[in-house]
Amino acid sequence: MKPINVLVVSSKYVPERAGSGLRAHNTYKRLSEKYPVTFEVLTGSLVFNNSKIYEADGRRVTRIARKLFSLADEDRRVYVPLSFSEKIKHGLNYFCEAVLTWIYLRFNAGRFDLIHIFGKNWVTSATVTFAKRYKKPFIVELSNLTTVPHQYEPRLFRWMLGEAFPEDTPIVCISDYLKKMCEKEGYKRNVWCRPNPIDMAKFFIDRGNKAKFRRKYTPFGDDDILLVCVSKFRPSKKQIFLLDVLKKLPEKFKLVLAGPLDESGPFAERDRNYLRAIKDKISEYRLESRVQLEPRFIDKVDEYLKMSDVFLFPTENEALGSIMLEAIACGLPVVANRIAGVTDCWIEDGKDGFLSGLNAEEFAEKVKRAREIDAEVFKQKREEVVSQCSADVIDKAYFDLIKKTAKIK
Numbered sequence: 001m002k003p004i005n006v007l008v009v010s011s012k013y014v015p016e017r018a019g020s021g022l023r024a025h026n027t028y029k030r031l032s033e034k035y036p037v038t039f040e041v042l043t044g045s046l047v048f049n050n051s052k053i054y055e056a057d058g059r060r061v062t063r064i065a066r067k068l069f070s071l072a073d074e075d076r077r078v079y080v081p082l083s084f085s086e087k088i089k090h091g092l093n094y095f096c097e098a099v100l101t102w103i104y105l106r107f108n109a110g111r112f113d114l115i116h117i118f119g120k121n122w123v124t125s126a127t128v129t130f131a132k133r134y135k136k137p138f139i140v141e142l143s144n145l146t147t148v149p150h151q152y153e154p155r156l157f158r159w160m161l162g163e164a165f166p167e168d169t170p171i172v173c174i175s176d177y178l179k180k181m182c183e184k185e186g187y188k189r190n191v192w193c194r195p196n197p198i199d200m201a202k203f204f205i206d207r208g209n210k211a212k213f214r215r216k217y218t219p220f221g222d223d224d225i226l227l228v229c230v231s232k233f234r235p236s237k238k239q240i241f242l243l244d245v246l247k248k249l250p251e252k253f254k255l256v257l258a259g260p261l262d263e264s265g266p267f268a269e270r271d272r273n274y275l276r277a278i279k280d281k282i283s284e285y286r287l288e289s290r291v292q293l294e295p296r297f298i299d300k301v302d303e304y305l306k307m308s309d310v311f312l313f314p315t316e317n318e319a320l321g322s323i324m325l326e327a328i329a330c331g332l333p334v335v336a337n338r339i340a341g342v343t344d345c346w347i348e349d350g351k352d353g354f355l356s357g358l359n360a361e362e363f364a365e366k367v368k369r370a371r372e373i374d375a376e377v378f379k380q381k382r383e384e385v386v387s388q389c390s391a392d393v394i395d396k397a398y399f400d401l402i403k404k405t406a407k408i409k
Helices: 019-034 084-111 122-133 155-161 176-184 207-217 239-247 268-284 301-306 322-329 360-370 375-389 391-406
Strands: 004-010 037-043 052-056 059-063 114-118 138-142 171-173 191-193 225-230 253-259 291-295 310-313 334-337 354-356
Touching: 004 019, 004 084, 004 122, 004 391, 019 037, 019 059, 019 114, 019 391, 037 084, 037 122, 084 122, 114 122, 114 391, 122 138, 122 155, 138 391, 171 176, 176 191, 207 301, 225 239, 225 301, 239 253, 239 268, 239 360, 268 291, 301 322, 310 322, 310 360, 322 334, 322 375, 334 360, 354 360, 375 391
Parallel strands: 004 037, 004 114, 037 059, 114 138, 138 171, 171 191, 225 253, 225 310, 253 291, 310 334, 334 354
Antiparallel strands: 052 059
């Protein structure tokens, strides 16, 4: 059959370190290798503020980033009222990037059978308006925590085109929480709730190399109980809370905190201050010999998981948390913050892991109990994750959805 040409429109994209952009990239790389699918990328940016055309793994990427004002959160209007000056700044930022987006789409949209939108920012919202106006089929993917499925559109466009997505627009949700949110907004017929795909050839139980990976990446020994948290360093991820947890655990418990840190963009100063607070607390608690801090992008996440005894997931809020599923696929017990519709969908408290509030004493007690779960339980849990999260299973469903939405037989 003739290849289906897809325009992937993402709020962020590689090389920017963002989970949704990386997942969009990896998903379409796999799809193009397995099925007659080709793709190009249109992206916005949070970190960069210059437009650019470049290649990522041989794929053409057009970045539109031309904000006049630096604002910490473009989607803040959803959560709190904006002052008059903030509204003006947001409006001007939207106008600059929306105009450039429409110019790109007017010249290029005809080359694509389908538009697939990941995330939310001015580029994605302008694309939604364009697709509605010119009746271009599109898929909306909700890959981050949000309170409404809709993109921002100026009042005039909402009046002309309506706020809702066209009736036949598929909405992909990565958690039960997002699915229920869509249902509250009246979307029930075309909502596909699925976890992020996991590469099961990479994330698997590998007890034999545990000691080797531990020696490779840490100074800790085989007799230590190694706790690992891999996550972006920002306050909502709550890595600093784990220092309070570690303080309540015996000396043999050690902790690795690893993950990327934004060095530029509107959140850079906030996140640098957060990392500084973590370092100060390590010093205050005299945990230098028990904590390994790695504020960098972790390339071989699977090896960090395979060297661990318990994976910790204290994040305050999350749309899903793919790293939690990857840890489960590696046969690890997970102790996670209890998030309705997210962590409680994958962890049965006390059976195959533990759910806890963000109370250090409770969390520490559940970390100790996680070591007592029988190893056979994790083998069974991995099979459950494989059946639902395997990239092969999800990619096949994706291709079927793409064909149906693009109306290609």
